[in-house]
Amino acid sequence: MPEVIFAGPEGRLEGRYHPQKEKDAPIAIVLHPHPNYGGTMNNKVVYNLHYAFYNLGFSVLRFNFRGVGRSQGEYDMGIGELSDAASALDYLQSMNNNAKHCWVAGFSFGAWIGMQLLMRRPEITGFISVAPPANLYDFSFLAPCPASGLIINGSADKVAPPKDTTALVNKLHEQKGITITHEVIEGADHFFKDDELYMKPMIESVSTYVRRRLTEVTR
Incomplete structure (x- = not known):
């Protein structure tokens, strides 16, 4: 495992x-769920997103936010974690000076951080937001959302209820110049716990979406 x-x-x-x-x-960088609730870069959703991007031809980095695993520092209510994500993107870009496309993917708390990073880094050309907790965090900073992306969630999510995710998507749909794709995995909870029934279809949806976007820009 290539540790950095x-x-x-x-x-x-x-x-x-x-x-x-x-x-x-x-x-692509992949951002993990809430550090205070067991979120790490080895979370199953994060791990699967990482390899989905790698298998699509991306150079991929996932990392632990401050205070998690061997990462130094302490939890900072999202403010410091956004700075961590920016540093991770800087590091990834320093290793890939010729990259033509840059994506950010995040799960739950990581989706919230990822969308904030999207607003601050114009080089990001696409995003994947898995189970964004629109009920817990304010996403009103997405005004306007600067890039097209995919928001995907489970229909049985009790942590980030589908109605709140749908409301977020509808708000973003009103903006011109971007396309927000929304997909729902029927029966899946917040963590897509059953690999065959929920995790695999979710990752397949993500891969299909990213592959289509890459094909569109290379035509």
């Missing part, structure tokens, strides 16, 4: 980095 340690705002950050051989391969 890179500099963050509060000390070192621990990650896993899988580069492609192609020098101009697209890049």
